[in-house]
Amino acid sequence: MSTASFPHRSLAPAATHGEPPRPRPAIESLEGSRIREVANAGLGLPDVIPFWFGEPDAVTPAFIREAAKAALDAGDTFYHHNLGIGPLRDALSHYLGRAHLPVDRERVVVTSSGVNALMLAAQTILSPGDRVVAVVPLWPNVTEIPRILGAEVTRVPLALTADHRWVLDLDRLIDAIGTDARAVIVNSPNNPTGWTMPRDAMRALLEHCRRHGIWIVSDEAYERLVFDGSFQAPSMLDLAAPDDRLIVANTFSKAWQMTGWRLGWLVVPPSLTGDLAKLIEFNTSCAPGFVQQAAVAALRDGEPFVREFVSELGRRRDALLSGLARIDRVTAGIPDGAMYAFLRVDGELDSLTLAKALVREARIGLAPGAAFGPEGEGFLRWCFARPIPALEEAVGRLDAYLRRS
Numbered sequence: 001m002s003t004a005s006f007p008h009r010s011l012a013p014a015a016t017h018g019e020p021p022r023p024r025p026a027i028e029s030l031e032g033s034r035i036r037e038v039a040n041a042g043l044g045l046p047d048v049i050p051f052w053f054g055e056p057d058a059v060t061p062a063f064i065r066e067a068a069k070a071a072l073d074a075g076d077t078f079y080h081h082n083l084g085i086g087p088l089r090d091a092l093s094h095y096l097g098r099a100h101l102p103v104d105r106e107r108v109v110v111t112s113s114g115v116n117a118l119m120l121a122a123q124t125i126l127s128p129g130d131r132v133v134a135v136v137p138l139w140p141n142v143t144e145i146p147r148i149l150g151a152e153v154t155r156v157p158l159a160l161t162a163d164h165r166w167v168l169d170l171d172r173l174i175d176a177i178g179t180d181a182r183a184v185i186v187n188s189p190n191n192p193t194g195w196t197m198p199r200d201a202m203r204a205l206l207e208h209c210r211r212h213g214i215w216i217v218s219d220e221a222y223e224r225l226v227f228d229g230s231f232q233a234p235s236m237l238d239l240a241a242p243d244d245r246l247i248v249a250n251t252f253s254k255a256w257q258m259t260g261w262r263l264g265w266l267v268v269p270p271s272l273t274g275d276l277a278k279l280i281e282f283n284t285s286c287a288p289g290f291v292q293q294a295a296v297a298a299l300r301d302g303e304p305f306v307r308e309f310v311s312e313l314g315r316r317r318d319a320l321l322s323g324l325a326r327i328d329r330v331t332a333g334i335p336d337g338a339m340y341a342f343l344r345v346d347g348e349l350d351s352l353t354l355a356k357a358l359v360r361e362a363r364i365g366l367a368p369g370a371a372f373g374p375e376g377e378g379f380l381r382w383c384f385a386r387p388i389p390a391l392e393e394a395v396g397r398l399d400a401y402l403r404r405s
Contacts, residue, residue, distance in 0.1 A: 026148055033140070034352055034371035042359040049386075049394045050365035052355075054139075054191060054339065055259040056385040061305050064256065067297035071290035080286045082277040084110025084265070088292045091299040092265055100237035107242060107267050109276050110292060112284040114221050114251025114264035115141050120279050121247045124272060125215050126151045130182035135168060137342075137372035137379075139191045142219060151182070157375040158195055164334045166195035166342075174208050183215035189222040189233050192372050192381040193342045194335020196226065199234040206239055206246070215245045222338040224255035224306055227314040233337050243269050254339070255306050256298040263291050313339055313384070316391060320384045323395035329402050332382075339385045342369065344378050345402065351377055362401040364394045 022028060035052050042048045059065075083089065089105040096103040111117040118141065126132065128150030134143050136155045143153050156173045158166045177184050184205070188197035209216050218236040226233045240246045251264040268276060280286065320341055324332045332343035348354045351368035358364045358380075369379030384391060 026150060030144060030148070031140075035367045037352070038355045038359060038368060039365065041356050042365050045359065045363065048359060048363045048365050049390055049397075051383045051386065051394065052365040052367045052381075054383055054385075055253070056257045056309070056339075057387065057390075058257060060257050060261070061298075061302070063301055063305075064258065064294045064298050068290045068294035071293035076289040076293060078289065080289045080292070082280040082286055083273065084108070084287065085289060085292045085296075087296050088299075091296050095299050096237065096267065099231050100235060101240075103237065103267055104242070104270070106270055106273055109266040109268060109273060109280070110287050111264045111266060111280070112287045113262040114219075114249060114253060116262075116284065117249040117251070117264040117266045118142060118217070118219060119145050120276060120283065121217050121249055121266060121268075122146055122149055122151075123279055123283075124268075124276060125183060125217075125247070127182075131180065132183045132185060133173070133177045133181050134185040135173065135187065135190070137190075137192055137369065137376035138185075138187055140371060140373065142185055142187060143373065146183075146185075154181070155373065155375065158190070158193060160331075160333050164332065166190070166193045166333050166335075168195070168197065168201065170201050170204060173205070177208065177212075177214060179212045179214075181214050183217055184209065185217045185219065186236075187219040187221070189225060189335070189337025191222065191338055192340050192367070192369070192376065192379075193333055194338045194340055195333075196233050196336040199238065202234055202236055203239055206236065206244065209245065213245065215247065218246065218248045220248055221251045222254055223250065225310055225313060225339055226337040227310070227317060228336070237267060243271070245269070247272075252295050252298060255309070256295075256302055257309070258294075258298065261291050261294065263287055263295055316384045316386070316388055317341070319388045320382065320391045320395065323392060324398075327395070327399045327402060330398075339383055341382045341384060342376070342379050343382060344369075345380070349378050351380055355380060358398070358401060362397040364397050364401075 039052050089108045092108045093103050093105040122145045126149050130151040132146040132151050133154045136157050146153050154176050156176045158168055223232045236246055248267040252258040324330050329346040332341045351370045355366050355368040367381040369376030
């Protein structure tokens with residue numbers, strides 16, 4: 001057959017009208033992480049003490065690592081159920097029931113990290129054009145996820161009082177939600193401030209959202225990291241019925257020091273579980289089995305570890321706040337939970353520039369407040385999940401830098 005009978009196909013590139021290929025606007029408008037920008041500025045510099053990332057300084061406890069090794073040795077390298085392995089969902093149901101109203105395992109959804117849990121929650125309930133209200137400042141992933149999906153985000157800021165406490169104007173939040181918001185997002189204890197929402201405020205918010213059919217997405221990643229001696233921070237699960245429009249997201253990263261394992265969970269109304277299984281199939285299919293087996297061990301055997309870790313975090317928090325209080329130009333909010341102090345330096349309005357200068361000239365790695373939205377500008381976030389001697393050394397470096405500047 002003659003080759004002339006085949007149509008000619010040009011190998012030339014498709015016309016682009018002079019413009020390179022671009023993603024859709026919601027993706028192109030995303031900003032790179034300013035925390036990473038500061039951390040990258042510190043790479044290769046000697047003697048930098050890093051406090052920029054939200055993770056503990058120690059490796060995951062040995063009993064959790066050993067459980068993962070045992071699962072790998074037993075050959076747990078295959079696919080699993082979209083919603084998580086049965087033993088982990090049972091363990092989570094039991095764990096949640098210790099502090100909340102009972103949570104049936106059919107409401108528990110295992111996810112490939114806490115941020116994946118937040119993305120799945122948003123994919124489940126949000127559509128382009130929806131309006132979402134968020135309490136801020138806030139870890140940027142939480143507010144950018146709705147924007148990626150085409151939703152609009154209304155921001156309601158916390159305020160720092162004269163006695164160094166973070167507070168929420170509940171009336172302002174409810175006014176912002178109104179009757180037409182699709183969802184409200186609350187992160188408590190909060191990253192970056194450590195603010196913790198009181199139970200009465202949670203009850204008022206839940207009642208308003210019930211009346212108007214509005215979803216609540218409660219990011220409770222730091223629920224165990226509280227410093228008043230309680231088992232955990234107040235939770236929406238303490239108050240809500242199974243069929244309320246409530247999705248609670250959580251993670252193994254913080255309390256069990258498993259940041260790199262990328263495992264989280266959701267608690268959802270029973271009517272959502274089947275659809276979430278489909279979404280997980282189309283996102284990640286499932287979380288790795290050996291990681292889930294490690295999480296079973298964390299829940300089964302980890303309570304003494306978590307309690308000691310929280311006690312040590314409290315000591316570190318107090319040491320840091322005590323040191324910062326001795327620096328004239330520094331004002332730090334008192335965190336009720338999480339692992340961060342959010343502080344400002346008098347006269348410093350550009351947090352990214354200040355954070356880079358502190359890395360370069362004082363060898364301290366702090367996260368710029370602007371990374372958490374415009375409400376965080378002028379602040380720095382200091383993760384105090386490091387040993388007290390390192391905290392004290394860094395406070396001294398900050399004091400010396402500010403005296404020079």
